[in-house]
Amino acid sequence: MPTLKQALLTAQQSLSGIAENPELEAAMLLCHLLDKPKSHLYAWPEAILSESQQQHYQQLIEQRQQGTPIAYILQQREFWSLSLRVTPDTLIPRAESELLVERALIHIEGCHNPIAADLGTGSGAIALALASERPDARVAATDLQQAALSIAQENARRLGLQNLLFHAGDWCAALPKGERFDLILSNPPYIETDDPHLTQGDLPYEPRSALVSGEDGLDDIRTIIEQAPARLKQNGWLILEHGYNQADAVRRLMQSAGMSGIRSHTDLAGQPRVTEGCCS
Secondary structure (H helix, E strand, O other), X not given: OOEHHHHHHHHHHHHEOOEOOHHHHHHHHHHHHHOOOHHHHHHOOOOEOOHHHHHHHHHHHHHHHOOOOHHHHHOOEEEOOEEEOOOOOOOOOOHXXXXXXXXXXXXXXXXXXXXXXXXXXXXXXXXXXXXHHOOOOEEEEEEOOHHHHHHHXXXXXXXXXXXXXXXXXXXXXXXXXXXXXXXXXXXXXXXOOOOHHHHOOOHHHOOHHHOEOOOOOOHHHHHHHHHHHHHEEEEEXXXXXXXXXXXXXXXXXXXXXXOEEEEEEEOOOOOEEEEEEEEO
8 A cells, every 4th residue: 555655646647737736636635535634744654545545545536637626526615714615516716706805894894883795605705704804794695596505504604603694595686675785795607608718627517507697797797786776875885706808897887877986906816806886
């Protein structure tokens, strides 16, 4: 049976050309198998894998070789320093979506006991990050898919966050009737129906309903912008993530909805990724 060091080297070779970082992914999968931190692999490189451990590790490597996203294999992804459970029922949280949280925190900085809503919460990443940073806030998290909403609720319980309420339904229609919010934010589907990227990387494995939104990718964004003003308090903010080439269109939609203070913000790659507008 191989040592940890030997198993890692073999796995790295198997993942070469498939994973962006074969060394990291090989280590992540082995840590998952052993239920040990990464430091364990380097502290005990000569430790021997049992036959059953070696077989299980090979199965994990084969799943990754077949294209299964590593987040779904591990059933875990970190977002805003929070460890979240993810499944094929949820979109995989991505670092660029942290910009939504950053902008939200800026807009409610001086607000006492703010009320916020995260539409299409998926794994709950955005709502949970906001709730963790502002324990005085009340955060409503919605999703049309009950399976995704259940994952978000599970993540909230595991993280011990109690200042959230979960609602099943479509965009603003899922929110409690008559309630208005200081902030509404969302990372909705925004990929065009025939976008070739849908066949690349992790996207073929993620729920299509969380990715695709009509011929121009803006169907759900239009709906949210139409609905949000009636659900925002005066001077409340709508903050939306969108595609790198959609900022101009989203700003025009917000202008048509009578919003003010409209601005787009770039992600770490320098791409316009989030646009916000105020309900004045």
